[in-house]
Amino acid sequence: MKVVSMLVASLLLGGFGVSAGAAQGTEEDAVFQTYCAACHGAAPAAAGTPNERAPTRDLLKGFTAEAVVNALVNGKMQAQGTLLNDAQKRLVAEYVTGKRFDAAAFAASNTLQVINRCSVDTPMRAMGRGASWNGFGNGAAGTRFQPATAGKLSAADLPRLKLKWAFGYANVSSARAQPTYAGGRLFVASENGEVHALDPRTGCTYWTFKAAAGVRTAPSVGPYKAGGKSGQAVYFGDGRANLYAVDAQRGTLLWTRKVDEHPSAAITGAPVLHDGRLFVGVQGLNEEGRGSRDNYPCCSFRGSLNAVDANTGTVLWKTWTIDEPKPRAVSKAGVQMFGPAGGSIWSAPSVDAKRHLVYAATGNAYADPPQQMTNGVIAVDERSGRIVWHHQLLPADQWAMGCEAKNPDNPACPETLGPDMDFSATPAVVHVGKRDLIVLPQKSAIAYALDPDNKGAIVWTHKFGEGSGLGGQWGGAYDGTRAYFGLADFLAPKPGGMNAVNLADGKPLWHVGPQPMLCGEKRPGCGPGQGGALTAIPGAVLNSALDGGIRAYSATDGSILWLYNTLQDYVTVNGVKAKGGSMDGNGPVVADGMVFVNSGYGGLIGTPGNVLLAFGLE
Ligand code: HEC
Numbered sequence: 131m132k133v134v135s136m137l138v139a140s141l142l143l144g145g146f147g148v149s150a151g152a153a154q155g156t157e158e159d160a161v162f163q164t165y166c167a168a169c170h171g172a173a174p175a176a177a178g179t180p181n182e183r184a185p186t187r188d189l190l191k192g193f194t195a196e197a198v199v200n201a202l203v204n205g206k207m208q209a210q211g212t213l214l215n216d217a218q219k220r221l222v223a224e225y226v227t228g229k230r231f232d233a234a235a236f237a238a239s240n241t242l243q244v245i246n247r248c249s250v251d252t253p254m255r256a257m258g259r260g261a262s263w264n265g266f267g268n269g270a271a272g273t274r275f276q277p278a279t280a281g282k283l284s285a286a287d288l289p290r291l292k293l294k295w296a297f298g299y300a301n302v303s304s305a306r307a308q309p310t311y312a313g314g315r316l317f318v319a320s321e322n323g324e325v326h327a328l329d330p331r332t333g334c335t336y337w338t339f340k341a342a343a344g345v346r347t348a349p350s351v352g353p354y355k356a357g358g359k360s361g362q363a364v365y366f367g368d369g370r371a372n373l374y375a376v377d378a379q380r381g382t383l384l385w386t387r388k389v390d391e392h393p394s395a396a397i398t399g400a401p402v403l404h405d406g407r408l409f410v411g412v413q414g415l416n417e418e419g420r421g422s423r424d425n426y427p428c429c430s431f432r433g434s435l436n437a438v439d440a441n442t443g444t445v446l447w448k449t450w451t452i453d454e455p456k457p458r459a460v461s462k463a464g465v466q467m468f469g470p471a472g473g474s475i476w477s478a479p480s481v482d483a484k485r486h487l488v489y490a491a492t493g494n495a496y497a498d499p500p501q502q503m504t505n506g507v508i509a510v511d512e513r514s515g516r517i518v519w520h521h522q523l524l525p526a527d528q529w530a531m532g533c534e535a536k537n538p539d540n541p542a543c544p545e546t547l548g549p550d551m552d553f554s555a556t557p558a559v560v561h562v563g564k565r566d567l568i569v570l571p572q573k574s575a576i577a578y579a580l581d582p583d584n585k586g587a588i589v590w591t592h593k594f595g596e597g598s599g600l601g602g603q604w605g606g607a608y609d610g611t612r613a614y615f616g617l618a619d620f621l622a623p624k625p626g627g628m629n630a631v632n633l634a635d636g637k638p639l640w641h642v643g644p645q646p647m648l649c650g651e652k653r654p655g656c657g658p659g660q661g662g663a664l665t666a667i668p669g670a671v672l673n674s675a676l677d678g679g680i681r682a683y684s685a686t687d688g689s690i691l692w693l694y695n696t697l698q699d700y701v702t703v704n705g706v707k708a709k710g711g712s713m714d715g716n717g718p719v720v721a722d723g724m725v726f727v728n729s730g731y732g733g734l735i736g737t738p739g740n741v742l743l744a745f746g747l748e
Contacts, residue, residue, distance in 0.1 A: 158225035161218050165210060166226070174654060174734065177621065179532045182600070183419070183734045187226065189655055192738045194707075195231035196301035198223035200322050204344050205302075205369070206733075209416075235706075236301055245704045248334035254313035254362055254379050257352060262312040263719045265350040266400035266663070267605070270481035272556035274607040274717065275666045282723040283747075285669030288682045288692040290747050291725060295333040297742040298706025299324070302344075303732025305740055308400070308663070308716030310364070312351035313378065316726060317364050318742055319345035325366060325374075327381060330724060333703040333744060337381025343369035348400040348478070348716065350408070351378055356441040359384075365440065367397025371412055373438060385443035389436045392417075399556075400478040401438075402488075407446065407512070408438040409488045411475020414496070418472065421496045421530020424463035424542050428530065429471030429496040430455045435479060435488065435510055447515030451475065451492050451508065452501040459541035467541045469497030472528070473504045476554040477605065482582060484566070486512045491553035491570055494527040498544050507557050507568060507586055521586035523578060524551055529599070549574070550599030555663070560608045562633045569633070571603040571615045575622075579613075579636060590636030594629045596622035601735055604715050605663035607671055608633060612685060614671040617644075618661025618714075620735055626658030628673060628683055642688040647677040648695045655712070655737045663717035672720070674713035674727050676736055696729040700741050711739025723747055 170190060175181035190198070202211030202219045211219060220231045257264075261280035268274055278284065299305055299320040307319035316330040321344035327336040347367045354363040354375060362378040367389075375384040389397070394416035401410040414431030421428045433451040438444065451473030458467045474493035481488055487509045495504045506522035527548030537543035551574040558569050559582070567589055568580040575595030580586040594615050601620030606613050613633045619625040626644030631637060649656035659676040666672075670691055672682045678697035681690055696710030710729035714736060719726040724746045730739025 158221040161214070161222045162225055165213055166222060170226070177600070182531060185732070185734055186654060189734070190226040191228055192655065193227050193303045193732060194301070195220070195223040195227045195229045196236045197303040197732065197738065197740070198227055199231065199236060200301040201303070204323050205321055244335050244338050246334050248329050248336050251336060252314065252329070254315055257313060257362060260314060261722045263721045264310055264312050265402055266308055266348040266478035267480065267556050267558060270402050270404045270483065271560070272478060272480035272558040273560055274558070274605060274664060275609050276720045278668050281667045281720045283667055283720055283725070285667070285684060285691060287747055288670060291692060291745040292748065294724070294744045294746040296700035296702045296708060296744070297328065297333050297704055298700070298702035298708030299740040299742070300706045302740050303730065303738035305728035305730040305742060306346045306715050307728065308348035309719050309726045309728065309742065310349040310351060311719055311721040311726065313362060315378065317349040317351065317378070318728070319347070319349060319366055321346065323368065325349065325364070325376065327364070327378065330722065330744065335704065339376050339381050339383070341366070341368045341374060342372055346398050350401055350403040352403045352440060354384060354441050356384070363440065365401050365403060365408055367401055367410055369396045371395035371397055373397065373401060373408065373410060373443065375440065375443060387438060387443040387445065389438065389445060390434060392431050394431045399476055402478050402481060403440060404481040404483070406440050408440050409479045409481065410436050410438065411477070411479055411490050412436065413474035413476050413493065414472065415474070418496050419531045422532030422543050424461045425465055426542070427465050428467050428542050430468045431471050431496065433473035433475050433492060435475060435490045435508070437515060449510050449515045449517060451503045452495065458498065461542045462540070467497070470495055470499055470501050472496035473501060476602070477556045480556050480559050481512065482559045482566070485582060487518060487582070488512055489557040489559065489568055491555060491557050493552040494529045494548055494550055495544070496528070496530045498528055500526040500528060505552050507570070507580060509586060519585035521580060523572065524574065527551060549597070551597055554602035555605040558606070558608055560633060562610065567633070569606060569608060569613055571606050573597060573599065573601070573603050573618070575603070575617060575619060577606060577613065577615050577631070577636070592631050592636045592638065595619045595627070596624070598622050601659060601661050602715065603661050605717065607664035607666035609666040609668065609685065612639060614664050614666060616660035616662065616664055616673045618659045620657065620659050620661070626660050626675070628660060628671070628688060630671070630685070630688060640688040642683060645677070645679065645681065648679045648697055649677045649737060654734060657735065659714065662714045665718045665720060667720050672718045672725070674718055674729070676712045676714055676731070678710055678712060678729065678737060680713070680718060680727055694745070696727070696739070696741070696743060697737070702741070708741040709739050710741050710743070712736030
């Protein structure tokens, strides 16, 4: 990188205020060239190189200046952000977006000014009374099914859904955390670290809490009792591996606990609450993205499943998915390398209440040597954290961004690069006929049904696409007779499409191909992928897609019952300028006759957006 310390020094003194989108040779251009340009070029970095996920210059123009500053302060660019002072962050944000940085709006959302506060602080209903969609998979089994009693929405109702209100997330380019509906409140979280309790009918805000980093997990709600206090708590995790318990009525912090000390550790999979315990996995994407670099001591992150006392935040056990990293060879740059590493847990685990087991799906390894528990499902004793069984579904998938297929003399990379076909979906516990199955899709576009009574042996598999390393398969939905899988296949020639199979034996029932894309032609930021988690109600399955469309398909034949295009600008109840974008990762939430969907997935694979949409019947 060029050395422009003189310019940087003058920036430090000069503050900001340069007009948006200024030209080359300016101070802001110098900041960009020094701190950003190496990774954010005009053309996308080649697949398989370290920056393949970095948005191009053009894609960055789709961000707001506040979202870029947030990425540098709270989000994915935190490490880069530490090199810049506040003024430089704003300058470069204005420069790459061509938009003005709205200091007042940014400050307002960083000082927790609650706009549109609910006029009455309605007491929450006790859990179990009234409808809920609790946590990522709607309960600890993770089936992503909402029965009629709680959903109060039939397949025939879907075409009558109307947008009731929209809520904007301030200063972000994505809306990735799935909402939770519980006790008559809607809990939503944002990449800027804010967690809000909203009124589901009107979208007014009861409270806003600010976490130390961006929050991507679906919150979970349940009772707590500690230190003479009791009530209901909302639980969630952040991008720095902190877990939180916040009083759900008042929004006050009950406890917070860092569940992993590795600098790359983050929580993406929602914590699952069962019997007074939270089960939560940890991922290490930041290290996976740096694995190929000669000057980084690759790799030392270890995925883990953690059990935490929901009342106190005490970590009860921590079970690693891989062995302890040991020194390996020294890189060409003279840096000591380590391994094994990886085995992230990306998704919410599930709880098998009958067998007292917690199931988690694991990610790929980042470094040699190969491990037994990557790319598979682990079954862990709920009380002790002991591994009862594990089933590796794809062995030896060592993968780090930027590595070649073969790396015989480069210890920064795995000797042979794997396909990066790991798991990002919950292993759901489903009951069908007289038996239980554990069902989940993989990035390989293979869905598995495993036998919980036979160490996770395969009962059936269903191949529904080609498979793709980039992107995720975030979860099927299971209605008791059918299993549904949406296809991501981001890098494959034919992405997108929906599939239903018979839950008992995996026999295909219907397949519907990719839909005409609402975002136009396939290009960076616009694609037909449908790898976002699905949501089933009696008679229909819902998907929110990368092209910005929410689609409901008939359970019986896959015909489309409802389509809503979220690629719009919205007037929001909280006054934050908001628009819809791509949808991936989290899925729609159905409860009490309403549908709640977050829209926006800024970055290489999606279109930015920052809106929560609430649909209801007339
Ligand atoms: C070492 C490489 C590197 C440098 C330097 C770098 N970035 Fe990035 N940036 C990335 C990668 C890789 C991603 C995609 C991360 C992901 O999606 O996981 C990214 C993502 C982003 C995003 C999208 C964040 C989001 O939430 O989706 C923004 C905005 C961004 N970078 C801005 C910047 C700015 C501004 C600078 C300079 C101050 C910068 N980056 C420097 C590699 C880099």
